[in-house]
Amino acid sequence: MSAALRSEHHIELLGRPVGYRLRRSARRTLGLTIDGRGLSVAAPLRAPQSAVEAFLRANDQWVIDKLATLAARPRPAELAVADGLHFPLLGAPCRLALTRGRTESRWVEAGEGAPAQLQMRCTTRQSPADCLRRALQARALAYFEGRVAEFAWRIGVPVRPVSLTRARTRWGSCSARGIRLHWRLIHLPPEIIDYVVAHEVAHCVHMNHSPRFWALVGQIVPDLAGVRARLRTLGRTLPDFIDVVDAPPSLLD
Structure with a gap:
């Protein structure tokens, strides 16, 4: 994926700083993924950054809970x-x-x-x-x-x-x-x-x-x-x- 379509960002959710990867593609909706690499947001090509941040704030509790669960998992040695x-x-x-x-x-x-x-x-x-x-x-x-x-x-x-x-x-x-x-x-x-x-x-x-x-x-x-x-x-x-x-x-x- 082109670097122009993938970028690193930060936002404050429920008083906590959260980093995320933003990936833009020819899709119509916003989506969230949390895995071993952290939080990713998939967004349409023309979605404004304000819409991305509003989407994250609308799902802030889910994001914080999932990140906490991920952090509590055993880590590979x-x-x-x-x-x-x-x-x-x-x-x-x-x-x-x-x-x-x-x-x-x-x-x-x-x-x-x-x-x-x-x-x-x-x-x-x-x-x-x-x-x-x-x-x-x-x-x-x-x-x-x-x-x-x-x-x-x-x-x-x-x-x-x-x-x-x-x-x-x-x-x-x-x-x-x-x-x-x-x-x-x-x-x-x-x-x-x-x-x-x-x-x-x-x-x-x-x-x-x-x-x-x-x-x-x-x-x-x-x-x-x-x-x-x-x-x-x-x-x-x-x-x-x-x-x-x-x-x-x-x-x-």
Whole structure:
């Protein structure tokens, strides 16, 4: 979208300063959206700024309440990628063994009473966080392909190609071209991943959310309601990875 049609603004609502993104397009009405990025206002191209602000003030209580709910949600942890880091893999702890060298990664399964391990090397010019994401994405794709094949066989549909997505608001999607699944699902327990995979595979039969669709998903996933609730909760806490930033030396050293 052109920068001229998207801009940042501030307004005071119920005595509180609120920032929002204004997006203009060829629409006829004003609309509000609140997500992980904050408040967005969609407006017609020719709507005056005064009309936008009047619309926000008319919905001030809703905006303040939704922003408060958003602020109270658990935030994803930012994990600094260094040797010895523990991160979730399939719902269980996994330890990173990081060294420098030619780029390579190897997964070592958990021993009795010990976490699984990712042995990873990356060059000094590479971002360890990026290397870790790539290793997780490769692990995720292989795992998801196996689960898609399993569920497709169970319900009697052809296996569709699987690819990864980084979509902000959807865990997966299904189309004639294949099934797309969010790579960060690999952090979650297998039964939650299975729900998302089963959901998308069931769309190969019912491209809707009709009672027949949910009945088919329920045949594959026990405790469907419980697993969906766990996904809503745990899905907000998946970690993000950042590189370790060396602090500058102290002047007192």
